[in-house]
Amino acid sequence: MPELSKIPWPFLILSFISILCALYVVTSNSPIRSVLALILTFFSISAHYVMLNAQFLAIVNLIVYAGAIMVLFLFVLMLLNLNKETEPLKSNKWLIGAAVSAGLLLLVFTASIQTSSEHIMRHPEAGTGLVKSLGKVLFTDYLVPFELSGILFLAAMVGAVMLGKRDAANESDTEITGREEV
Amino acid sequence: MMQNLALIILSPLAGFLITGLIGKRLPEKVTGWLGSLAVLVSFVLSISVFNQIAANPAGMHQKLFTFLSVGSLQIDFALQADRLTALMMLVVTGIGFLIHVYSIAYMHGDAGFYKFFAYLNLFVFNMLVLIMGANFLMLFFGWEGVGLCSYLLIGFWYENAEYGKAARKAFVMNRIGDLGLLLGLFLIIFEFGSLDYHTVFEAAARGDHNLGVITAICILLFVGAMGKSAQIPLYTWLPDAMAGPTPVSALIHAATMVTAGIYLVVRCNTLYHFAPVAQELILYVGIATSILAALIGLKQNDIKKVLAYSTVSQLGLMFVALGCGAYTAAMFHLTTHAFFKALLFLGSGSVIHGMGGEQDIRRMGALKASMPLTFWTFLIGTLAIAGFPFMSGFFSKDEILAEVFVHNKVVWALAVGSALLTSIYMLRLFFVTFLGSFRGTDEQKHHLHESPWMMTVPLAILAILSIGGGLLNLPEIVGGGMAHTLKHWLEPVTGKPAGEHAISHGTELALMGVAVAMLLGAWLYTRNKYQSKGVVPEADEAQEGTGRLLSHKFYVDEVYDAAIVQPVNTTGEILYEQADRKGIDRIVNALGNLWVWLGGLYKKVQNGNLEYYLIFMVAGLILIVGFNLFR
């Protein structure tokens, strides 16, 4: 681990915010607060993107993630009226188990990073993350995956509609099947 | 003439398809004769092939198509016939045909008549594939196929839970055997890059292959043979297989399928030549099986079970011969055993038929009068297996004993013991069943009749073969110029044994003398006990009271009985109870139950709860990543 003092303070502060918010997301017992904290996390990550010269992603992250996806989450929470409920957290057994698992995974990750990060070639090019250069590659080399993501969206949309729509014909008289009383 | 080979296997296959698909709508007789005809065609063709092979020792080979080719490995769907195969072909199709004819009468009126013939034909087809295949994969196809038919036919009448249990045992045991065989096959591919007999044996004969691997191959193939040919510890399925109809027992569980293991070892004799360790293993397993099964056979009261244990014991004896490298002796005994054991089983079938399904010898007796032909043929079979001079069993068993005598004196002594026990339990069976007084019900007595000609003619033919089968390979002192026909016949396959252990004629005569003396002793003892005194074997529960023994203590044979026979019998009983029923069965069942138990254990892990699944997944992930990193 490098010394903390050598790390520039904007990075430190941003990272601190990210981690704090992320921790709040996973520990808060109110789903609504989790969503809000997650949005904050995304903002901080967008800031990281800016620092990394990835302006395009910074914007997209805000629009798609913080904007669209999180609003969808909020919307569903409201729809299901879960905003007031506080979710019962799991027992300490689970807390310890989850923490140990996550800690161990972090450990093996850091172990694998230890020796390898210096091998990463450093060729920063200023223009990589700009909309212009990315767009150019996206619509030439990456045209096929771009189109494919279109299918993906279509499929997701059709699927969501299929699940969401009420079967008008037999809505009222269909019993919920497969329920086994506990 | 090349097409003959394919025709030989296709004829029973056609028989299977015809009887299986339209047999239900045909009259019984037509179905039965169609099935028999299919095998007869194979038999006739086999004779023609046999004649060609006689002129051409190299044998024939016919490639039908390339089964698969991947990388450098190519496996053909190919048939071959050499002298070993030709002999087996005659045995399989010849005896197969007789048993088919027999079955027409035996299975008369059975609801599944057409199915029975379809299965029998399928069996013959698979058995022919097994022996005629030109590579190990073809052998494996036949191997699996005959196993399958065997299950189908064992369960032919018993479609209930009890059968399920017996089938499961047969299943587990044969699985273990097949596992060994398959592994052996993969090891052969690994070592020789081919499964073709010719390529593999040629490469092996050069002798530049890793002997350790060859030994491993040989042992694994023998494990396969153990399963199919019912050797310790994989033998208990065979007595249970007697639940099937009697012709099935005669064909599959005495004459043909169970000898597949012998065939396999003889076929691979080139490999075994380089694996003395494997040969020793075969020798010891063989002799142990032979003795154990003979001891157990002493105390069985089910006519078919006695024969079943006798089969196990005789197969053990054949493996003893293989263990000594006496391939001719093994094949000789295989052939004669096929004759007389098929005869005995069919005879017992005739008895069971006559007795209306009764199988317990304690309820038989005095059948001589009502079933004369069965009586006489059964007597011939008994004498043949017991080694009555100049009958087939006498020569074949004698040859094995002579070979073992040269090889290993201790094993020889044990083999002689096994032979003696064989004479005793066979004569006991004979006396109790056919002589003495009738002990069945009146209804059975009234029903008692000689079987129809379709059953007795095969019996007669087999009886003739049992008497004359010895002509195949007479020893020198008897045959003179005609001696060792089979040995010369098989030489292209087994090769000329390098260090021919020719034993002097004097020794050979002495050995024969021992055998005859033993038979005589057994005859006198059993005749005295079961015919003259009319002793009926006790029911299983009632143990021989010591009081009765004491009251007759001055009778010499009672002393003999107490000193030798009783311990032997008791050993047989104990072996049956402890080793057979409890030991091996329990282990095998435990082996099966272990997995089921583990399955139940796993059910608890799969508890339906997403949270557990996720944490198991993460735990696995950590282990995998960590292991891979720090390895």
Added chain:
Amino acid sequence: MKPDSIFHTVEISHYIYLSCVLFCIGLFGVLFRRNAIVLLMCIELMLNAVNLLFTAFSSYMGDSSGQLFVFFVMVVAAAEAAVGLAILVMMFRNTRTTDVSFLSNLKG
């Protein structure tokens, strides 16, 4: 300080550590929480950690493919979220709960 200069002073390993930590926090959440919606959010958090890592690598190596990959990850995340929320709503309609601990009809 200009972002550009920060970029030059921050080691790539810092970003790797950061995203690993975020990833593991998300993973902790997946294991610890029982509300399906929050579970989904935790997965989104993990995806974001991955995105950050990709972007960092991409910027340091001057290779645009990493950033384009992130773009596609976002697309897929959106699609997945839409479908996932639809499934959750469907489940909620039938069971009136989004708690995954009650799912145990299928087991054994």
Added chain:
Amino acid sequence: MRSLLLIFLGAIAILFAGLGKKEIRMLPWAIALLLGALVFIPMDWIANEQPDWVNHIVPYFMMVFDRSALAFMAVIIIAAMLVLGLFGQREITGSDQLGLILFSLCGALILCSFTHMVMLFLGIEALSIPLFVLAGSRKKDLRSNEAAIKYFLMGAFSTAIFLMGCAFVYGGTGTLDLSVMQRVIPGSAAMGGMTGLAKTGVVLLMTGLCFKIAAVPFHFWSPDVYEGSPNRTTLFMATVVKIASFSAFFRLFNFAFSSPLAHGNWSFVLAILAAATILVGNIGALAQRNLKRTMAYSSIAHAGYMLLAILANPLESFWALIVYSLAYAGSSAVVFYILNKVQEKKGNTEFESFNGFGRANRWLGILLILALFSMAGIPVTAGFAGKFLLFSAAFTGFKWLVIVALLGSAISIAYYFRVFRHAFLTEADGDIIKPEWQDSVFLAIAATVLLLIGIWPALITGLQLFELH
């Protein structure tokens, strides 16, 4: 490419054709579509080079439709045809479900032909996202709901892990292009081989794919999801998804990570996973009372066997995998068809429901035997040929694993035999099931595949004479 494009456009057309009020029978069109796609494959196979317009649209570093891709595509399209053909008649309601299945199929075809991580990722997602929906398509059935939610949450979770693997590999190699990766991944000698980043990345990718094929310890979803999903979805997951994932696995690990050094790194871990998968699948299946769940466990075991192909020498194991996949697809289709019919009559898929089935239905009974034999690997069915090829290919490198696999297949016969016993050796009278003629056609296709390849596997393995790449 033409096949993929055809299915893609067809899927959209079918989707929109169903929007109108009028009910149109879409299924024949869908099957015709698949047939058309299938016809292109031998044409492309013989030509062995892509038309110019394809090269314009699809750069070679995104997707390559070489012969190895075409072979898998053919298998997958056949498998999908069996699913649609056997389950289409009454089961698939509405063009939206049909469209989703076809979209998923597009994802599967992409997994046969990708040469770039982006395509791999999008392919996996295109394959999975429609399936999350299809698993829950019986909206009022709590079991279907549960299956959908379990599949979705675990699937999304494994996607995250998979992506982490992508990122690690990207960091370790500096590229997302598979052919570049293949050159770079051994690392330079000065670095002492692969960097830790790449090592871990490869293993993380492996776990992501192991989830899709349901290999231990990422298999937990599969019994539950298979049981809860509608039968057609289960069959689709068991065949198309599994085969496509294996195609991806094969392509990724025997192409990008195929250098000896990399292979030595991941192969041992994968071998352990394969052994565990075989054992867990077979042991789990032994304890089941329900055929559908048994099939789920058996499909785990099959995944374990198929992993042997990833480990073995790719030249030999490629065709082994193709033969095995065909055998697996054919036999699964038959078993699931029968299972579905029995479920329609009896309402469940417990073993007891199959009592007397074989007596009542002669031809279906014979088919069932054939399918079970093939699954158990008994000669002369396609399943035996597949297993034999797989095991003999893997034997050189992983003898212990082949022993485990043989043990596993020995255990498996016990539960296949149990199905057989219930169907044939019980006294009860089974229901008589009359397949419609369309069903009979597809059943006949499945049976032909099973028997023909079983008797003559050289039909497939003979194709090895062609250059694959």
